[in-house]
Amino acid sequence: MVGIKDVARAAGLSVATVSRALNGQSAVSDGARAKVLSAAEALGYRPNVVARSLRTDRTRTIGLVISDVLNPYFTELARSVEEEARALGYSVIIGNADERAELEDHHVRSLMERRIDGLLVSPADGRSPTTLDAASGTTPVVFVDRWIPGSDAPVVRSDGRGAIRDLVAHLYGLGHRRLAIITGPAATTTGRERVEAFRAALSEFGLSLPDSHVGTGDFQAESGRLATEAFLDLPERPDAVFATDNLMALGALDAIRDRGLRVPGDIALAAFDDIPWFPHTAPPITAIAQPTAELGRVAVRALAGLIAGEPATSTVLPAHLVVRRSCGEPEPSAPTGGATRE
Amino acid sequence: MVGIKDVARAAGLSVATVSRALNGQSAVSDGARAKVLSAAEALGYRPNVVARSLRTDRTRTIGLVISDVLNPYFTELARSVEEEARALGYSVIIGNADERAELEDHHVRSLMERRIDGLLVSPADGRSPTTLDAASGTTPVVFVDRWIPGSDAPVVRSDGRGAIRDLVAHLYGLGHRRLAIITGPAATTTGRERVEAFRAALSEFGLSLPDSHVGTGDFQAESGRLATEAFLDLPERPDAVFATDNLMALGALDAIRDRGLRVPGDIALAAFDDIPWFPHTAPPITAIAQPTAELGRVAVRALAGLIAGEPATSTVLPAHLVVRRSCGEPEPSAPTGGATRE
DNA sequence: CGGCACGCTGGAAACGATTACATGATCGGA
DNA sequence: TCCGATCATGTAATCGTTTCCAGCGTGCCG
Structure with missing residues (x-):
């Protein structure tokens, strides 16, 4: 050489x-x-950037640890992160945690050893000590989408509360009363937050959320299928299911189809996270869309700022409801606040 | 530290x-x-792995350059590559070329500067001099899925010819005679190969493929939409469209839906690359499935072998047809050779 | 004309690990 | 008892850069 x-x-x-x-x-x-x-x-x-990095103690590389590369939400996030990072002169190393805590630890550790300049992480496990350590160390860390309570690293995320309320209003307006939810792991902030927002919105409409209508998933398709099967086995099955991520919605669709039931005729379905396939499923799925690419860009800029010594800034962007047909034919009158119709 | x-x-x-x-x-x-x-x-x-790498001249890192992270086929590939690499003690740095030649060059160069131990690449541009240089240099390179003719680096890919013939037989059996194809860029091996196999299969059935029935796409959704619109504008429109990747099939579906037409009643649709969403679209899409994860694993093992000084080995794995409903109701009799029914 | 500042350059010291080579101790066999 | 082999350890060179510092020439000002 x-x-x-x-x-x-x-x-x-x-x-x-x-x-x-x-x-x-x-x-x-x-x-x-x-x-x-x-x-x-x-x-x-x-x-030779290896030699250069050794001398300068900067790698011009940032790490991105995401919970699941197979989830279109995270690949879109990864794409926008890489794009923005490249524009700022950084390379990105992606670590895929596959929603497994020990894999997340592995990647965080491995990235720190590589002396990345900064770390972007969406923790699969909101209590990971390894990640928490990293966040309180000297390497700049920014949480994106999910975060770890107790860390003072900045968080870039989107707030789904308003959109979830809109969704419940939408379901209520279509006559659904027995609403069920498939949550993510309680160890994740998004897992907890979405179910809390859902519960709050329900009580606003005078509805309750019995334990049997709360299925715990892990943000993967299979868990959505299992939770949905449990719902369908109930003596009085729910008439609407809200899957808190797109993969679990896919699993739910599988379960419903396998029983020979139809959406939305027999049961309504909605999802958190909108993806390009939702307009094309049978039926097109009503979903809550996050400004995913924007989230990635903002997170990278926050991290770059941190690396440059600027103060930490957290950001919360709004999510919004995209109404399609999976909850029933939408009423022809004025849409609920902030929702888009397709 | x-x-x-x-x-x-x-x-x-x-x-x-x-x-x-x-x-x-x-x-x-x-x-x-x-x-x-x-x-x-x-x-x-x-x-400090930076210091170690400088001294040992090994980074225990491999690079993976893929054409498009947003394409589920490539994310599945990336996932299996990372998994196998981790098992072998390697980290993976992913570069996303977004189907753009200059981005591919950027990533290949940037990865070489990082002194990765080996490179896995699925070239967005089958004539990229940068990639060709890399492949003929001292750093081990393995092509996966697509390759660059003229390089003697090993190739791990799947052969779709048999499955494409099965698809044509399937379409023919359902009575379709005016078949059209949306190809990928001629600069990619897969782009050329799939259209050639399609043409060969057609002539086997005594059908021809007029130029007007060949739409050139770029493996992205929007190009699938445009090509399909052109087909639909034809005085005599085709009665079946074969999209040579899953994103272009999505675009085709968009175009067909926007015209108020229905699949398969008005026009049949099939895709190369099967993805988890295809069973759920309206209608479920008939597709050719590659053993994607296996491709990734084999490619990593071949690369690791190369790094260890073993001789290069290319591998070709078979793809197979998965029949769903987007080409019409399948005949109840014996399925065409090797095809799966869902 | 002397001195100072400034611009350009080269020598050499880092950076943090691995590893070739040297050294000292221990032990066994002649 | 002495020598050579073996083992554990330490010293120092090395990887390819960046960067501190010193030196040298040139031009300007007093």
């Missing part, structure tokens, strides 16, 4: 001058710069 | 002994090892 020494020799200059010319930092004469540039070009010199 | 020197001081030993004890390479006395281990533990020592 051609190194800076080879360039220096070819240009007839010292490595120090070559380094300066290449990094454009301090003063180098035009002649020297030209010689260096052409020598580097001719030799096809590519700096 | 606590370094090896701190551990050495705490253990009352030299850094050399500490390094040896930690890496378990050469002989260290039991006493020394115990002292080192407890000191490292007590101090929370984590090796």
Whole structure:
């Protein structure tokens, strides 16, 4: 591999001058710069970023630990994170936790060892000591989507409360009274928050949420199927199911289809997180959409700020309801507040 | 940050002994090892992999450049690659090319600068000189799914010819005669291969493929929509469309739906690449399934072999047709060879 | 004309690990 | 008893950069 020494020799200059010319930092004469540039070009010199990082203690790399790459929500997040990071001159290393705490730990540890400049994490386990340690260490950390209570790292997320209330209003308006929810793990902030918002909205409409109507999932499709099967086995089955992520909604759809039931005729279905496939499922699924790409961009900017020594800033963006047909034919009158119709 | 020197001081030993004890390479006395281990533990020592990599010239990291993270096919591939790599002690850095040649170049270059031990790439541009250079350099490279003709790097891919023939037979059996295809970019091997296999299968059934029935897409949803609109504008529109990837099928579905037409009544639709959503679309989509996860695992093993100095091995795995309802109600008799029915 | 500041350059010291080589101790066999 | 082999350990070189510092020339000002 051609190194800076080879360039220096070819240009007839010292490595120090070559380094300066290449990094454009301090003063180098035009002649020297030209010689260096052409020598580097001719030799096809590519700096060894490993050596550079060792010296500068900066890797220009950020880590992103997401809970599940197979979840379209997170891939969209990952995409926007990478895009924004690249624009800011950073590379991104993605770690996929697969909703498993020990994998999350593995990735967080491994990324810290790589001396990333900053870490973006959406914790699969909201109590992970490893992640909490990382967040309280010297490496800048920003939580995105989910966070760990008790850490003072900034959080970039979207607030689904308003949209969940809109959803309940929508369901209520269509005549549904026995509402059920499939939650995420209680160890995640989003898992807890969504069920709380749902419960609050229900009580606002004078409805209750019996334990039998709360299915605990893990944000994966299979758990959505199981929870839904349990609902369908109830003596009085719910007439609407709210899956708190898109994969569990998929599982719910499977379970309903396998019983030969129909959506929304036999049972209504709605999901948290909107994805490109929802308009195309049978029937198109009513969902709560987060500004996912924006979330990623804002999180990266917050992290870059932190790395540059700026103060931490948390951000909360709104989510909104997208009404389709999976809860029943929408009433032709004015839509509920803030909801989009497709 | 606590370094090896701190551990050495705490253990009352030299850094050399500490390094040896930690890496378990050469002989260290039991006493020394115990002292080192407890000191490292007590101090929370984590090796600086940047420094280690500089010295050893190995990063225990492989790069994966995929054409589009938003495509479920590639996220599944990425997931299995990461999983297998982790099992083998490697980390993975993913680069998303977004089907853009210049982004692919950027990522390949950036990964090489990072001194990754090996590179897995599914080229968005089958003529990229940067990628070709990388493949002919000293860093081991394995192509997965797509490859670059002219390079002798091993290729791990799946052969869709048989399944495409099965698909054509299936369509023919359902009475479809005017078949159309939405291809990927001619710059990709998969783009060319699928249309060739399709054309070959058609002629086997005595059908021709006029130019007007070949829409060129770029493996993204929007291009599928545009190509399909062109088909629908034809004086005599095709009665079946084969989209050569899942996103273009999504776009096709959009276009068909927007015209108020129905699948398969007005027009049949099939896709290359099966994804979890296809059983749930309206109607469920007939697709050709690749053994995606297996592809990823095999590719990683081939790359690890290359890194270890073993000879290169290419692999071709079979794809198969999964019949659903988007081409019409399947005939109740024996299915065409090798196809699965759902 | 002397001195100072400034611009450009090169030598050499980091960065934190691994590892070649040297050293000292211990032990067995001649 | 002495020598050589073996084992555990330490010293120092090394990886490829960046960057501190010193030196040297040049130009400007007093």
